[in-house]
Amino acid sequence: MPDSNALDSTRFAALQQTPLWDFALTFYSRPGVEQACLTLQDDAGVDVCELLFHGWLYVHGLEALPESLEALRQARRDWQTGVTEVLRGLRRDLKHHDAPSETVTALRERIKQAELLAERENLQRWQTWAWDNEQPTARLRNVPVSSQDAGRWLQESVLLPQDAKMEGCGSKTRQALQHAFSVLGQQLDPLRRAR
Template identity: 40%
Template structure:
């Protein structure tokens, strides 16, 4: 198992079906960085509670709204036009790189929030993925299942 969150995410995201599941959940309004962090915490058997969930959301929410989402919106807005404009395609690639760097920064911030969180006692375990996904009105159960399967086959 990878010890730091970024490398864990790279490893998990590369597994079959994970990228598609994450993109589908992202389209539903879920924060993929939070989901990947939840998977990491779950695999490490870290106890979860409302306070910790609140800390993660407080860390991720503003960064997603103010940094990641504006970059993503600009990149996706330029998708069709960039297909026929080389200069715009080059700028779009730079935006994509900035978006990835912003997500990497968020993952580092999330990891730092979790420093010192102990592993759970058996009675304190919870489903981190489900708790994070519950922020969506109707999270796609198939996509969550795909993510869960990938985690369990590490």
């Protein structure tokens, strides 16, 4: 009997036809997704690019093998910390600048564009890893058909490696994070491709 979790070549081919950036733009614009992503980013330190990567895989019926993700996850976090978060910090600092001038407003807008480009580059690197044709079965597998709801699945895919962050949260913050994952799951399910 074949392994139902083994990588399905049809799902992999469909994934290769859908750029992660295109998925990210579509998904991020769905109701409640932007706020849910920002809540997870700001309150739990979740890397939104990784979150979007897992969502992209999920809608294609795929998931990354946890053991194969470790090196990539660290490289992507290093990029986020060293590039994206630096730009985000500058942009946010300028937002609270005393009496912003036209020049400060223009500078803030340019930094915002640079931050978006940094996120796009990060997503491109996640995508390249997933699309690599050399042994995709060593990186990806089918999501089990009987998997729990998408929000819970996403929470386990993204937060389990950093579960300690959830443990330190108060009950109100924990509820907000669980609500954010629930919103994301509700928005992912309609996008999930038919199997």
